[in-house]
Amino acid sequence: MRGFLRRKTMILTVAVLVIVAISVSAAQGKYQFALVSRVLAGVCAPFNSLFMKSAVWTKGKASAVGDLMTTYRDNQKLTAEVDSLRAANLQAAEIWAENERLRQLLDYKRQQPAFQLMTASVVGRESGQVAGSILIDRGRRHGVEKDMPVITAKGLVGTVAQAYDSSAQVQLLLHPRSAVGGVVQRAASRAIGVVSGNTGDHFSPQLQNLARDADVVEGDVIVTSGFGGLYPKGIAIGVVREVRNAEGGLLKYALLAPTVDFNRLEEVMLITNARLLRPEAEPGKPVEAPAGKAAP
């Protein structure tokens, strides 16, 4: 090949001169190579297409293999991200629910200016006895005393059975030993009885000691009567679900549906002080009575 090309040195020199001449001519627009270029482009086009298709195809395959190699790593990364987002979502939902509950408590607090309230979180429940008692995260150190009423925005929960240093045990309204003075809220009735737990059906306390002719009907709302001095007057207890005659025939009792959902107790309020507002008293000068000793 070298020998062949050496013999052409002179030809190439001439060729250079010709090309220079053609270049100058082409630059001045006097000479065009449209036909030659068109023919060459036509010849090259199929090859060009073939090469380009093969390049794109191989590039695509290589990319697919590359993607496959990174799939496992991406999957691990995305799985971790999903777990993290799920946890964050759960936390956000929990915070939202807590916020909603606290908002309700706050609203109740605003609606009840007569009560001095202390918020507490439920931190434990007596195992095996749903209707027994709960443990809250406030104790003597926070001012909690035995027999303080415990409520939620929906109604009465129970009383403090035992106050420890930084926690307290609350006996629920559903407990068989609990006894709360109750009265029918309806103005035409105002029948009085005692609400206590039901050993047969924990979630259905009963209003006992009702006279046979007492005006109590299904749907009546029962609130605390304030008698006995333990609970302030007017806290919701439950709604009459059913009225039954007691054995012996002299009295009757009513089964109640509690206004508080005892299965979902998370935050409660303790009434640390109850102030009774007398109608004749000037606003802003309430007559104070300590909790547990509220005047009827």
Add this chain to the structure above:
Amino acid sequence: MKQILIFGFGLFILLMMQMTWLPVWFFSGAEVDLLLVVTVCAGLLAGREQGVAVGFFAGLLQDLLSGFLFGYHTLTRMLCGFLCGLMEKQIFKENFLVPMVAAASATVATQIFYWLSAYFVGEHVVFSRAMLFNLIFSSVCNGALAWPIYELLRWLYRASETK
């Protein structure tokens, strides 16, 4: 004649690869010029006559397909082949850096020649930092490709001389 046909076909395949495979696979953004690299390597390995010959055919092929000023590629490739051919006797051919540096330098030289040609033809050339980066990147790519092409051509020349 058979050798010329094979050589021409080889150049054609290289041009096709330069127009299709390289932009798709490796050097999007850089202007890789396989034919320039082949011309440089041919000049370094076989001397100025062969360098000019390879540059002529390679440049002619590019001129006919590029649409730019006819003769630009032919003349620049011939010039590169000639200049590299002048160094044939003075270089150590086993040194792999020689073709790499030569190809990178040829890339810069042809690009400058291109700008000058465009200027003289009447085209408005606006210089920018991106053009400079592109030129450096292109020369590096061509320099990197020069080594395997140089080794391949060296093997082919040895094979043809053995025959």
